[in-house]
Amino acid sequence: MVRLSVNINKIATLRNARGGDMPNVVAAAVAIQKMGAQGITIHPRPDERHIRYQDAYDLKEVVTTEYNIEGNPIDAFLDMVLAIQPTQVTLVPDAVDAITSNAGWDTLVHKSFLSEVASECKKKGIRTSIFVDPELAMIEGAAETGVDRIELYTEAYAKEYASGNKEAIAPYVACANRAHELGLGINAGHDLSLENIAYFKEQVPHLAEVSIGHALICESLYEGLPSVVKQYLNKLQ
Template sequence: MTKLSVNINKIATLRNARGHNRPNLLQAARDCEQFGAQGITVHPRPDERHIRYQDVRDLKAVVTTELNVEGNPTPDFLDLVREVRPEQVTLVPDAPDAITSNAGWDTVQHQAYLQQVVADLKAIGCRVSIFLDPDLDMVRAAATTGTDRIEFYTEDYARRYPTSPEEAIRPYREAAELAQELNLGLNAGHDLDLDNLAYLHRNLPGLAEVSIGHALICDALYLGLENTIQLYRRQLTDTQS
């Protein structure tokens, strides 16, 4: 079964726009779980423009499924995850001023660094995932870091899917098959939505988890949060045609 982890960054963005606690982020996380989310994802950034570091601490106390904390492993970020000890840490090489994540790691160039970070995080009981483009060399190098999983950056898939699903999925399927050979778990995320998710799910062997935020929250404005989460869960069943 492929699990759905709901990224609640956009709920924090809306809260921060007025400077109070509406919507209530912790209640939103509880509701997502009640409505069927199998995990909660957050990506705190240095400027705290959506998820704040304190949010991560508070969420750890209320999330009952799995808390996945994404981010660039800066000293402040690593201090936070050592304190919180989420179930999963996803390492993302984004710049402090990035609007959103836009590339995977060069696991060849940063191999020694990632080995140390992965070892430190696994030592405190966190599952570790490394954000990657579907590049076979990067997958091979990721396997040498000791990481438990990799997460495919799926923006390119989502961009190409409307005109050529087969071409869009090909590099991801090849990289997923290699990941299986190397005993790497597989996650995916970025620009996944109700149009392209089922096809990705059917064509990526070993897909353990998807994390989805922006599209899911946008859909929830029209469809309601409970209904939307159920619709996304439905895309991840083996009965999709």
């Protein structure tokens, strides 16, 4: 079974829109795990416009499944990750003003930097993953940095699938096979939804984990969070 890690950023966005502490992200993480999700993902950004750094520390006390923290490894982010020691850190090359993640790492240009960050995280026993576009050169570059996994950036697949182009899965299949050959674990995320997740899971080999947030929370507005989490788990079996 492919593991489901639920990104709870949008729950924090809703909280921050009104101030106060409703909905409570810690309570949400506890509930989502009880619903069967195998992990909790957060993606704090420097401006803390959704998940705050303090949330990351608070969640450490309640996440009993897999705890995945995503983000650009600036000094403050890396210091936080090394202190918390989550199950996994996913390195994402976010621009400071990015609304959402919009590109993977150039693992060739940034090989030295990524290698240093991965080494620091692995010294603390943190599994390390790199967010990458579905390009073979980027997969091979990632393997040279010493990370444990890659996370395939799936926005292009989601857009093409919605327009009826299932051939868009091809580069993801090729990259997953190459990553597996190189000893890398394979995660995926960004714009995956109930509509497109089953086909992605069926076609992409060696897939270990998907991280889903925006679509899952949006779908839950109509169908309820327990129902939507259950549907994802069924599609990932």
